[in-house]
Amino acid sequence: MSEGSKNILLKIQYDGTNFHGWQKQVDVRTVQGEVEHVLRFIAGYEVPINGTSRTDTGVHALGQCCSFTWDNPLPTDKLADIMNRRFGAGGLGRSGLPGDIKVISAHEVPEDFHARFSCHGKTYKYIIDRSGDIFERNHVYQFGLELDHEAMRKAAKLAVGTHDFASFQTSGGIPRETTVRTITDITIIQEGDRTIIKVTGDGFLYNMVRILVGTLLEIGTGKREASDMEAIIASTDRSKAGFTAPPEGLYLEEIYFDDGFKCGGSTCTK
Amino acid sequence: MSEGSKNILLKIQYDGTNFHGWQKQVDVRTVQGEVEHVLRFIAGYEVPINGTSRTDTGVHALGQCCSFTWDNPLPTDKLADIMNRRFGAGGLGRSGLPGDIKVISAHEVPEDFHARFSCHGKTYKYIIDRSGDIFERNHVYQFGLELDHEAMRKAAKLAVGTHDFASFQTSGGIPRETTVRTITDITIIQEGDRTIIKVTGDGFLYNMVRILVGTLLEIGTGKREASDMEAIIASTDRSKAGFTAPPEGLYLEEIYFDDGFKCGGSTCTK
Numbered sequence: 001m002s003e004g005s006k007n008i009l010l011k012i013q014y015d016g017t018n019f020h021g022w023q024k025q026v027d028v029r030t031v032q033g034e035v036e037h038v039l040r041f042i043a044g045y046e047v048p049i050n051g052t053s054r055t056d057t058g059v060h061a062l063g064q065c066c067s068f069t070w071d072n073p074l075p076t077d078k079l080a081d082i083m084n085r086r087f088g089a090g091g092l093g094r095s096g097l098p099g100d101i102k103v104i105s106a107h108e109v110p111e112d113f114h115a116r117f118s119c120h121g122k123t124y125k126y127i128i129d130r131s132g133d134i135f136e137r138n139h140v141y142q143f144g145l146e147l148d149h150e151a152m153r154k155a156a157k158l159a160v161g162t163h164d165f166a167s168f169q170t171s172g173g174i175p176r177e178t179t180v181r182t183i184t185d186i187t188i189i190q191e192g193d194r195t196i197i198k199v200t201g202d203g204f205l206y207n208m209v210r211i212l213v214g215t216l217l218e219i220g221t222g223k224r225e226a227s228d229m230e231a232i233i234a235s236t237d238r239s240k241a242g243f244t245a246p247p248e249g250l251y252l253e254e255i256y257f258d259d260g261f262k263c264g265g266s267t268c269t270k
Numbered sequence: 271m272s273e274g275s276k277n278i279l280l281k282i283q284y285d286g287t288n289f290h291g292w293q294k295q296v297d298v299r300t301v302q303g304e305v306e307h308v309l310r311f312i313a314g315y316e317v318p319i320n321g322t323s324r325t326d327t328g329v330h331a332l333g334q335c336c337s338f339t340w341d342n343p344l345p346t347d348k349l350a351d352i353m354n355r356r357f358g359a360g361g362l363g364r365s366g367l368p369g370d371i372k373v374i375s376a377h378e379v380p381e382d383f384h385a386r387f388s389c390h391g392k393t394y395k396y397i398i399d400r401s402g403d404i405f406e407r408n409h410v411y412q413f414g415l416e417l418d419h420e421a422m423r424k425a426a427k428l429a430v431g432t433h434d435f436a437s438f439q440t441s442g443g444i445p446r447e448t449t450v451r452t453i454t455d456i457t458i459i460q461e462g463d464r465t466i467i468k469v470t471g472d473g474f475l476y477n478m479v480r481i482l483v484g485t486l487l488e489i490g491t492g493k494r495e496a497s498d499m500e501a502i503i504a505s506t507d508r509s510k511a512g513f514t515a516p517p518e519g520l521y522l523e524e525i526y527f528d529d530g531f532k533c534g535g536s537t538c539t540k
Contacts, residue, residue, distance in 0.1 A: 013404055014404065015404050015405050015407075060405070099404060099407045099412075100404055100407065101404070102402070102404050132372070134283055134284065134285050134369060134370055134371070134372050135285050135330070135409055137285075137369045137370065139405055142369075
């Protein structure tokens with residue numbers, strides 16, 4: 001980091017419906033692309049950002065985080081408001097974020113902080129909805145069948161812990177050194193017509209949460225036994241696990257960092 | 271109506287976000303176009319429908335109604351389920367409605383019933399939201415300013431009744447014989463971060479509810495006095511009224527028919 005430059009952590013919400021995921025790609029709309037577009041507008045030069053998670057097409061975030069360095073004199077506590085502001089077409093053209101992304105907070109962080117490498121855990125939330133409400137169709141998985149929550153909780157308990165989760169990985173992700181991960185908690189709650197599954201862990205393989213949810217749904221509908229979870233994990237074979245639940249029900253909810261930064265929900269407190 | 275043919279009333283919900291309004295047009299996605307597409311698939315021939323209201327691009331419906339006649343032997347009480355069913359691409363291709371339209375009910379109605387001409391009143395709902403929730407951005411008008419509900423209610427009272435509402439009409443709509451309409455009720459309520467304005471009347475001019483809401487918002491933010499409403503109506507001059515509130519906050523909520531059919535909300539009861 002050059003002298004005078006600042007390392008900044010942004011906490012971001014987005015509705016993933018109209019994005020081809022987080023990661024910047026040529027010719028398609030991505031969250032990273034939109035955020036970098038606005039930062040370039042403010043800075044006058046390219047400002048590459050590091051996101052904590054590369055969420056997929058259609059996946060949402062309540063507490064995605066990203067960090068970047070720059071030497072812009074703008075007070076960091078004004079940055080969120082400035083990035084969120086949308087100017088009319090009559091002015092200099094759009095300089096703020098579109099309506100489906102919002103910066104929740106911006107903080108200066110120590111020089112050695114990095115949104116990806118300083119992360120030691122995340123919570124994902126998955127929403128299953130039986131209401132059939134068409135206005136919610138992009139923000140929940142519309143799944144009409146009754147679910148046996150007790151069976152799902154039994155199976156979830158077997159998944160908590162440190163395991164080789166190779167059965168819960170879609171090929172095509174970033175190559176990883178190991179497929180061993182630690183899930184610290186899975187909570188399954190009912191809220192009216194909704195079943196909400198929250199999964200917390202130190203890290204997740206490609207599509208791991210969605211395959212875990214798909215497997216739990218097959219258990220919840222009686223297609224599999226809760227006790228099958230053990231053998232599915234032990235097999236380290238993707239074909240033994242359940243289907244990949246669709247992206248629209250998934251939210252990156254909260255990110256935990258080494259230095260005590262908690263970056264999720266509606267607050268970002270050190 | 272030919273012998274054996276049935277007159278059918280459908281009650282429909284839709285999320286207007288991705289539609290160019292209700293009315294069928296060439297080369298753009300409309301609600302009428304999608305509904306007729308599905309009916310043609312079921313009937314094997316074109317089934318033109320008559321909608322009660324021609325909602326605009328981005329406007330939603332909780333209780334739009336439409337009627338049509340056909341001689342299909344399908345039991346009418348099965349029609350909603352069949353129209354809502356979505357088949358995978360592996361079968362005959364999509365034959366059911368897309369996820370942003372839902373048929374709530376289907377009823378046989380007397381031969382002389384017509385969804386447009388038998389209508390004697392409608393309720394529209396307009397939602398203003400201060401939460402800034404990005405997930406709601408297509409379903410509410412995101413408006414951050416504080417509103418003086420008492421001033422808005424005073425002004426609303428002046429609009430209730432039978433008046434020439436020419437000041438509240440955008441040019442370009444269907445030519446009407448008269449611009450006199452009767453508003454029977456305007457209710458303004460607060461629900462958490464939301465202000466909800468419900469307007470009931472015998473009929474509405476083009477953009478009338480949105481211009482009425484825009485005018486009430488200018489009164490609620492102190493840009494105009496509540497008592498100005500009287501002069502605005504009396505002027506019969508569009509330029510004297512407020513701005514046209516955007517479509518995303520507007521819902522066609524309920525339709526009232528001459529013969530006692532009530533077609534809105536989540537029920538459709540005779």
